[in-house]
Amino acid sequence: MTARRHEEMTSEGVCPRCGDTCGRDEVDVGVGVIFGPYGCHCGWSEYEEYDAEFGGGYQPGGGYLDPNGGFWPEQNPVIRIMRASEALAS
Numbered sequence: 001m002t003a004r005r006h007e008e009m010t011s012e013g014v015c016p017r018c019g020d021t022c023g024r025d026e027v028d029v030g031v032g033v034i035f036g037p038y039g040c041h042c043g044w045s046e047y048e049e050y051d052a053e054f055g056g057g058y059q060p061g062g063g064y065l066d067p068n069g070g071f072w073p074e075q076n077p078v079i080r081i082m083r084a085s086e087a088l089a090s
Contacts, residue, residue, distance in 0.1 A: 039067025
């Protein structure tokens with residue numbers, strides 16, 4: 001069985017998994033701009049460790065690692081709503 005490969009972005013700002021526009025965080029540090037990884041609502045991330053299919057998404061401790069690398073603790077109201085809506089859908 002072959003391991004699934006992480007998709008790489010071929011067009012800047014376009015998700016290779018679903019084709020939608022991706023976003024990323026950026027900060028101006030005074031001498032330049034630091035960019036975070038591109039991430040998409042479908043769960044794809046430019047960084048494999050944040051991609052929902054490769055280690056991102058819901059975490060064993062209860063939180064959520066989003067495609068842009070942000071960690072949301074399980075007590076966060078947004079995460080509670082996400083989990084509740086998933087439970088209703090299944």
